Amino acid sequence: MRALRLSALPLATVLLAGAAAGQTAARLVVFEDFMRPT
Amino acid sequence: MDALASEYANAAKSVVFLEQHVDFPMGKRIARWWAAYNSTAPAYLPLVMVDSGHRISSGSQNDFKATYRALVDAELARPAQGEIEAYTRRVGSRMRVYARLRNAAGTALSVSGNDAALHALVWEDAHVGVTNRIVRAAPWVGIYPDVAPQGEFTATLETSDLPGVNWNALHTVVVADCLPGPGPAYDMLQGALAEPAALAADPQTVTLAFDANTLEDRAVPVRLVGPYVLNWTAVADVPWIAVTPDSGSISVQPALEVRSGMLSPGWQQGVVTFSASSEDGMSFAQTIAVSAFSGPRVVRVGTATAARGSTVSVPVEFSALGDESTASFSLAFDPAVLSSPSVSLGADAGAAVLTTDTSQAAGGHVAASLGLPAGRTFDQGKLQLVVVSFSVASEAPGQATEIIWADQPVTRQITGVTGGALTATYLDGAVLLADAPIVRAPRRRIAPGGR
Numbered sequence: 463m464r465a466l467r468l469s470a471l472p473l474a475t476v477l478l479a480g481a482a483a484g485q486t487a488a489r490l491v492v493f494e495d496f497m498r499p500t
Numbered sequence: 501m502d503a504l505a506s507e508y509a510n511a512a513k514s515v516v517f518l519e520q521h522v523d524f525p526m527g528k529r530i531a532r533w534w535a536a537y538n539s540t541a542p543a544y545l546p547l548v549m550v551d552s553g554h555r556i557s558s559g560s561q562n563d564f565k566a567t568y569r570a571l572v573d574a575e576l577a578r579p580a581q582g583e584i585e586a587y588t589r590r591v592g593s594r595m596r597v598y599a600r601l602r603n604a605a606g607t608a609l610s611v612s613g614n615d616a617a618l619h620a621l622v623w624e625d626a627h628v629g630v631t632n633r634i635v636r637a638a639p640w641v642g643i644y645p646d647v648a649p650q651g652e653f654t655a656t657l658e659t660s661d662l663p664g665v666n667w668n669a670l671h672t673v674v675v676a677d678c679l680p681g682p683g684p685a686y687d688m689l690q691g692a693l694a695e696p697a698a699l700a701a702d703p704q705t706v707t708l709a710f711d712a713n714t715l716e717d718r719a720v721p722v723r724l725v726g727p728y729v730l731n732w733t734a735v736a737d738v739p740w741i742a743v744t745p746d747s748g749s750i751s752v753q754p755a756l757e758v759r760s761g762m763l764s765p766g767w768q769q770g771v772v773t774f775s776a777s778s779e780d781g782m783s784f785a786q787t788i789a790v791s792a793f794s795g796p797r798v799v800r801v802g803t804a805t806a807a808r809g810s811t812v813s814v815p816v817e818f819s820a821l822g823d824e825s826t827a828s829f830s831l832a833f834d835p836a837v838l839s840s841p842s843v844s845l846g847a848d849a850g851a852a853v854l855t856t857d858t859s860q861a862a863g864g865h866v867a868a869s870l871g872l873p874a875g876r877t878f879d880q881g882k883l884q885l886v887v888v889s890f891s892v893a894s895e896a897p898g899q900a901t902e903i904i905w906a907d908q909p910v911t912r913q914i915t916g917v918t919g920g921a922l923t924a925t926y927l928d929g930a931v932l933l934a935d936a937p938i939v940r941a942p943r944r945r946i947a948p949g950g951r
Contacts, residue, residue: 487552489580490514490691491572492621492675494548495501496522496530499629 501631504568516574516673518623519631522547526639527619538686549690551575552677581605582689586674587697587727589782590667595622597657597694598727599674603647605689609678611642616678620641620657625669636662654728666782699776699784701724706790708758709821711797714923715760722788726750730780738770741790761792797821797922801831801929803901809894812931813887813902815846822880824922826915828869831888832906838890838931841866847885851876853888857909867910875917896933904928
């Protein structure tokens with residue numbers, strides 16, 4: 463059986479994506495304003 | 501609020517500003533404000549909350565912008581406690597929202613334990629109330645059953661009919677919140693802007709080179725992204741690509757396997773089509789274009805002719821497949837014949853930086869390393885990498901002297917852009933000594949008549 467090697471470039475892409483997933487993502491802040499139009 | 505929204509948008513900071521009519525609130529958002537307020541004292545408009553009530557404000561302010569900016573900046577400085585991936589899709593006059601939450605809080609989330617919920621805040625960029633944005637719907641779902649830390653929760657939320665809205669101006673942010681502690685205030689784990697439902701495949705193109713002298717199959721991981729309800733199948737239009745697995749849910753990530761033994765010499769192209777659909781009627785397709793090149797990767801020491809007592813330049817040539825970014829090697833030679841090696845960049849080395857090692861020249865070894873800037877590769881084709889010059893001894897014996905590959909002082913290696921070692925065939929070279937006694941065949945005088 464021939465060895466199967468992970469290809470260079472796309473693997474890097476996946477590693478980067480994996481690293482991003484493992485990190486704490488930046489917070490998206492939601493500002494909600496309850497008003498009464500005059 | 502509009503001015504603040506522009507300010508944060510211009511600074512590329514992720515803040516969503518939303519307005520609701522206090523007398524006709526959507527969903528259970530305003531209950532989050534009252535939970536944080538936790539008082540029977542009257543509250544004065546406007547009621548403002550950031551991140552589900554983690555910070556609130558009410559009533560008139562001397563400087564609204566400064567007060568609200570302080571609330572927002574304090575929240576921006578906190579880490580998110582979840583990851584959310586969300587997609588929207590218009591179904592008739594309703595908005596359907598597909599959300600996936602990964603719990604990055606240190607605690608389990610559940611509607612019974614900490615009133616954890618997922619909300620879809622659908623707003624329109626329109627001046628309806630006071631600001632240029634107005635929430636049109638805020639459907640929510642309690643998180644059930646429990647989602648352990650690092651666990652996932654998926655849900656489909658749908659608005660009621662949204663008559664009279666400009667659908668091109670509708671946006672959705674999905675937020676997850678819960679009661680984080682013994683206090684009455686809720687906190688938001690994370691929010692995410694929803695994108696129009698679609699299937700994405702990454703990478704969109706794949707280019708691979710195969711050394712025909714040492715065929716080796718390759719697997720290229722593919723990342724499929726889309727609404728959690730999608731299931732996909734994959735089909736390749738050429739026999740030398742296999743997709744493993746060839747179907748699955750959107751959370752199953754496949755790999756493209758290129759069967760090197762089935763490749764023809766030179767370039768060939770294939771296309772893999774991913775088709776994804778959901779039981780509720782979505783259907784998408786994405787393709788990945790695969791280009792594969794098969795050819796021998798060869799590094800060859802040239803052969804040159806030189807007179808004794810002169811200098812000789814020997815090229816090192818490279819039949820590159822186009823995916824190589826560094827080449828390192830050592831050459832061995834007979835120090836009784838060749839000496840004082842010096843290495844210079846070849847005509848086709850491009851932007852490569854050359855490092856040489858002549859510390860073992862007296863023992864008949866010279867080494868060179870070429871490296872291209874990060875991310876760059878050598879052009880495909882036959883390249884002159886370096887030229888090695890030697891002095892030829894004036895009393896050199898013999899008619900030729902070999903220059904062969906060695907692994908001292910530098911081990912031979914070719915690497916690709918990510919540093920992985922690549923296979924190659926290495927061919928030796930030689931210097932032919934031109935003024936060696938030429939052995940001629942004895943002349944024969946042929947007499948007329950053949951005698």
